[in-house]
Amino acid sequence: MMSVDDDAPDAQSVIADVIRAIPRGCVASYGEIAARAGLPGRARLVGKVLRDARAGARLPWHRVLRADGRIAFEPRTAPFREQQRRLAAEGVVVVKGRVDLARHGWQRDLDAELWAPPPF
DNA sequence: CAGGTGACCTCTG
DNA sequence: GCAGAGGCCACCT
Numbered sequence: 402m403m404s405v406d407d408d409a410p411d412a413q414s415v416i417a418d419v420i421r422a423i424p425r426g427c428v429a430s431y432g433e434i435a436a437r438a439g440l441p442g443r444a445r446l447v448g449k450v451l452r453d454a455r456a457g458a459r460l461p462w463h464r465v466l467r468a469d470g471r472i473a474f475e476p477r478t479a480p481f482r483e484q485q486r487r488l489a490a491e492g493v494v495v496v497k498g499r500v501d502l503a504r505h506g507w508q509r510d511l512d513a514e515l516w517a518p519p520p521f
Numbered sequence: 522c523a524g525g526t527g528a529c530c531t532c533t534g
Numbered sequence: 535g536c537a538g539a540g541g542c543c544a545c546c547t
Contacts, residue, residue, distance in 0.1 A: 430529085431528080435529090435530095435542095442530080442543095443543075444529040444530055445529050445530090445542060445543065446529090446542085446543070447528085448528045448529060449545085452527085465528075466528095467528085467529070467530090468531085472528090474528065480528080
C-alpha cells in the first residue's frame with residue numbers, strides 16, 4: 402500500500418544528497434543548496450543539517466558557504482580555519498575568509514557547461 | 522502557548 | 535561598506 406509520503410523524502414535527507422553532489426573544488430551557498438533541493442527559502446534548514454551532521458555523515462560541509470562567498474563561521478575560530486584549510490586542499494582560493502564565487506561557484510560551473518563560453 | 526535562537530537570504534537606505 | 539526589517543522554520547526554554 403503506497404502512501405504519499407513515499408514521494409516526499411524528508412527535506413533534510415534531500416539537502417544532504419545535494420551537498421554530497423557538490424563537485425570537488427567547487428562551493429555552493431546555503432540558499433543555492435536549499436533551492437536545488439526543491440526547498441527555496443529554506444537556507445536555515447541547510448544550516449541545521451550541517452550542524453547536526455556527524456563525523457560519519459561523509460558530507461563535504463567545507464564546500465558550503467554564505468551567499469556572498471564568505472565562510473559562515475566566525476573568523477579566527479577553529480572551525481573557520483579547518484574549513485579554510487580543507488578548501489585550500491582542494492585548490493579553492495580563500496582570501497580573507499572569502500571565496501570568489503565567480504571562480505569556484507557550483508552554479509557558475511553549470512553555467513559554464515550550458516553556455517560553453519569561448520576561451521579568453 | 523509564547524519567546525528566543527540560529528553554520529541563512531534578500532531587499533532597502 | 536554597514537544597519538535594519540522581514541522572511542524562513544526547527545528546536546529549545
